[in-house]
Amino acid sequence: MSTTLRKPEILNIARREGKVTVDRLVELLGVTPQTIRRDLTELSDEGALDRVHGGAVLPSSTANIGYDARRQLNQAAKVDIARACAQQIPNDCCIFLNIGTTTEAVAQELLRHKGLLVVTNNINIAVILSANPDVQVIVSGGSLRRSDGGLVGELATDLIRRFRFDISVIGCSALNASGDMLDFDLHEVSVSQAIMAQSDNVWLTADRSKFERKAPVRIGNVADVDAIFTDQPLPEDCAALCQVNDTKVTLV
Template sequence: MITHSHRELELLSVLRRLGGSARNADLAKALDVSEETVRRAVKALSKSGAVARVHGGAYLVGAQGDPSFFRRIAQHEDEKRKIAVAVAEHVEDGMCLFLDVGTTTAFVAEELRGYARLTIATNSIGVAQALVNHNGNSVHLLGGEMQQDERGTFGSLTEAQARGFAYDLALLSADGLSSSHGFLYVNASEAQLGTVVGQCSDKVLIALDHFKFEKRAPYRGLTLDEVDFLVTDVPPTGDLSHRIASAGVEIDIASRDLNEAQND
């Protein structure tokens, strides 16, 4: 039988109260302890299988605490971190940005915490939590129907509110990139929202790792001709490379060492 410490039991209780998942910073605030204390407790709980650790937080292992978002964010974590650093270099203080619910975008949000006076519209709970109350940022969480697996809002209300902003840069993700169909999504609502946001943005940047090259998904989003920047970790090849070049998309390969970037 596994025996948990008092602190670990408290953390489990807070996770349940917060819906099964939370950032370390939110757990620390709720428990009135340091983030380092939270990290130690999460590490111990993860060894027992009670929780799973993800970038900047944890979630309960089980039917309701184990949504697909958290399983996906733990996949290819190093590549996503590297891409996030490169994406942040396209951002300047004072910009108006849109960030979607993608797992790579969650890493991007963490990289943007050092920027100031950003106006951020997002349909992602995690992005809003990461950026609110930092450096004079104005964060707008769009309304709409909540989808648990994506930790975000979608639908006609979300799209209508998204149209109310004039974005300097839209930071989007995708589930696949096809040389013949462009950016593809598992979720039809996510594909539609990305298209709406793209129409309201001066520039569109899509961040995705190379594992999604030529990966199929049922719903079409933006075409390559509608995107300005592609940030990824490995150069595309073959037909995909030719199609990206012919569309005039600028490719940014996130090849810098993470420790080097953090020391800049």
């Protein structure tokens, strides 16, 4: 198994079991202890795991994992989620795409759309969509978060409030059993809340890893969104809220 495949699997195991040990990973992945130790060191350097004697544990729930690690986590599922989401976005409408690796995947799936006006606070999305001459892209401005190309702060929210979006596609860092959408950065949450307030339809993209994580800052609840795109059935209470509030759930 290559490093590209191994590291996301190690993260999946860590999220499922709360920690990983070198001996256990050697058994599961069929590689040498030296290879596992190198993988764990790299994941620790990326902020995805904290190294401990004999293995690694998940980092604090008050800090997000590194951007590169997030991009690798459940990558195939994110592409499927993005494709399902993009297929429901019509041509000739105004949309917002916010910060996140899954929303970046949505942008990639919009490269054949026409007549879109896309507003974003994600520099990576702007770069992706620059390849489509039939899409007009407006970047929000704001303070640059160098770790992931996100733009946050009052400049971002001020521009967002000048628009009315047909659809906003948002992500979150965690989705708990009660349906609360959570994140790590208070400034990013403020931007997400402004986006939701200015949108006729709010769509959440969230792969299964979000059900296993914790984050300290509340964005809102699934009751506040119109559609959810995911790759695993929602937690029971969360699913019940969606039914009560007619939130459409698309499972890929």
